[in-house]
Amino acid sequence: MLWILAEAVIYIETMTQFLPPNLLALFAPRDPLPYLPPVDKLPHERKSNPYSGISAFLAQFENPKDTPPPTRVETKDEKKERKRKERAEQVAYKLEQDLALWDPTNDTNIYGDPFKTLFVARINYDTSESKLRREFDVYGPVKRVNLVVNRVCGKPRGYAFVEFDHERDMHESRRAMLDNALKYNVHVHTSCVQTCRRKEDRRTKSAGRCRTWSDC
Numbered sequence: 001m002l003w004i005l006a007e008a009v010i011y012i013e014t015m016t017q018f019l020p021p022n023l024l025a026l027f028a029p030r031d032p033l034p035y036l037p038p039v040d041k042l043p044h045e046r047k048s049n050p051y052s053g054i055s056a057f058l059a060q061f062e063n064p065k066d067t068p069p070p071t072r073v074e075t076k077d078e079k080k081e082r083k084r085k086e087r088a089e090q091v092a093y094k095l096e097q098d099l100a101l102w103d104p105t106n107d108t109n110i111y112g113d114p115f116k117t118l119f120v121a122r123i124n125y126d127t128s129e130s131k132l133r134r135e136f137d138v139y140g141p142v143k144r145v146n147l148v149v150n151r152v153c154g155k156p157r158g159y160a161f162v163e164f165d166h167e168r169d170m171h172e173s174r175r176a177m178l179d180n181a182l183k184y185n186v187h188v189h190t191s192c193v194q195t196c197r198r199k200e201d202r203r204t205k206s207a208g209r210c211r212t213w214s215d216c
Contacts, residue, residue, distance in 0.1 A: 112144055112163045118170050120177075121159040123147075129160070136162050139176060140169025 074082070104110055120132070129145045136142050144163040149156050164170040 112146075112161075116143070116165070116167045116170050117161050117163045118174055119159070119161055123156070123158050123160060125156050125158060127156070132160055132162060136164075136173055139164075139173035141165040 118136075123132075127147075129147045132147065133142050133145050136145075141164065142162060143165050145160060146163075147156055147160040162170075162173075164173070
């Protein structure tokens with residue numbers, strides 16, 4: 001292998017003798033780099049201070065008596081819990097203000113006698129007011145049937161309010177519905193306003209109705 005390289009070098013040197021001057025200038029060696037003295041001393045020529053302990057710097061440390069107490073930072077869970085409590089307090093305050101300003105006697109959306117009204121839930125969406133009236137006319141004259149619907153799309157929401165002419169007819173229909181719960185498969189209850197009158201300490205009612213029928 002070495003003799004092959006030696007022969008190649010000899011061949012190149014022999015062939016370069018026949019090259020023109022402009023090509024021989026390409027193979028000419030460059031000028032050597034000028035020597036410049038180092039700007040700084042070499043690492044082994046430097047003189048550095050020997051290592052020592054920290055006893056000489058103890059006077060620079062802070063006095064433990066003057067150290068302020070550590071500041072406690074609120075964690076992510078604590079911040080989330082604090083915001084949840086603030087929102088709950090705001091909702092409770094707004095509800096209390098609304099209850100204080102609410103006057104059912106001047107509410108145009110409330111009509112009828114709540115003490116003669118029966119609340120019926122879990123109604124089939126295909127049920128109409130006329131069908132409800134026929135079902136409850138058996139127990140007494142029905143004054144009004146209000147089948148609650150969605151205000152946006154007009155579809156029924158599955159519950160209604162049936163107002164009777166007499167309060168005894170309302171109670172009779174309620175007892176009959178409860179006795180035949182499996183047959184009718186509906187939930188019935190008296191008007192929430194009547195229940196709220198008997199339980200004046202219940203402050204969670206709004207607009208004369210409970211949030212759900214089970215609150216009564």
